[in-house]
Amino acid sequence: MHSHTIIIICGPTAVGKTAFAIQLARALQTEIISADSRQCYKEMNIGVAKPSAEELAEVRHWFINSHNIHEEVNAGIFEQYALHAAATIFENHTTAVMVGGTGLYIKAFCEGMDEFPAINPLIRQQIIVDYETKGLEFLQKQIAELDPYFWKVAEQQNPQRLIRALEVFISTGKSVTTFRKGDKKKRPFNIIKIGLELPRAQLNEQINNRVDKMMEEGLLAEASALYKYKSLNALQTVGYKELFDYLDNQCSLKEAEEKIKINTRHYAKRQMTWFKKDNTISWYNPHNVSAKDVLSSINC
Incomplete structure (x- = not known):
């Protein structure tokens, strides 16, 4: 067994990963690496459910506000970034927390990336x-x-x-x-994966409530400010695309909000399809378990 451990918190959007990871990092007095392919962008805040300024001040987060929307960010770039972040955290801590819903990024970090053929x-x-x-x-x-x-x-x-x-x-x-050959790279640390899940109806309700809250917090103004960059890859994101359609007069604001909810629910379903294929993940209902309960069950 290695002397260092990464605890990965994964699961669908809006399930409560951020709060859970912060509880965990506080209990372990360590730092968090985000595995979210959108929270890394400085310009996107409300629509990507970024941790609050207070939460970011409470626990050091890596891969949040680390890039701008004009930079290319992909799973290979994340793999290198996160391995460096983990090595840095391990200089002062035996455990680090990773949290996010981007399955491909988590897979790249744990197992490495496959080599793809040259493309014309x-x-x-x-x-x-x-x-x-x-x-x-x-x-x-x-x-x-x-x-x-x-x-x-x-x-x-x-x-x-x-x-x-x-x-x-x-x-x-x-x-x-x-x-995707599945030749897994060996990492010089232990990996423990914790999945958070809720019954579908409960998760859908949390998704709908979160979209309402994002709109109240000014998501439309954020999307309007980013409208001129709408063709960038970073902005091909649920929550922004639908509001760009509204700004292009393709639908009403109410229709755009409803589309955000529907598309977020579809995204959550695809995330669960991805994570459920990984039988190394231990699943918990975040409403029924605390981060400390999970720590005691994994002997950290």
């Missing part, structure tokens, strides 16, 4: 042109038809992931999933 840049260019002229639905339709296996587990609203899958399929004739 002309193929990529053509797909990007098609995406820019025909929109996200074009990518979704292409992937659903050409790579249905990947489509089932894909982040279906994320054009960067869909473009990647499409270019791999067109270049090789194979699903992007076939290049």
